Amino acid sequence: MSTDHWSATEKKIARRAFDAAHERETAAVMEELRRKVAGMKSAKDLWEIENFLYNRRDEVDEKYDYRYSQLIYVFSILHYQGFLAEADLAGLSPDKIEAVKHMGDCFRR
């Protein structure tokens, strides 16, 4: 399967796309944290924020797996969740882009 092979150019594009998605997602977590802290009133709110951050860190750590064997799957999740645009993938082989979009479609079902 040609989605298994990543050329040097594709590796650069993939790394850039991966980092951009990671930056967007952490920015979204930061924004949500700011919003939650602005509305925080009680100890209950405080520990809910702790729980929120703990879970988000766990998700992010688990999701951002930069192994070429996993990248199509990782990119499809990031694309589905809106952290990765199709434009970020420009320059990857058409079958890779297709695979990312196709797998993303499966999440919708």
Next chain:
Amino acid sequence: MSTDHWSATEKKIARRAFDAAHERETAAVMEELRRKVAGMKSAKDLWEIENFLYNRRDEVDEKYDYRYSQLIYVFSILHYQGFLAEADLAGLSPDKIEAVKHMGDCFRR
């Protein structure tokens, strides 16, 4: 040892002191969280905040142990850390107050 026996009146005072300390400590955590979030700029800052909150929750959960067998020890820590004033203990037997202060002195050494 008379520090082992808690009268009904002492139990009320102890509960009030315990709850007041807990409220002060969570208020302090909330204040520190607000300060940290106001200065947050990067993903590194974000995950440091997650780590800070996780550790503080762990400490608070472990420390606030409302068993009469543990209360002198718990109160001595809270007094030493500034979350419990001597005035909060007014009405407890003098030996209990002395035990709280004495144990607190040991933390200073």
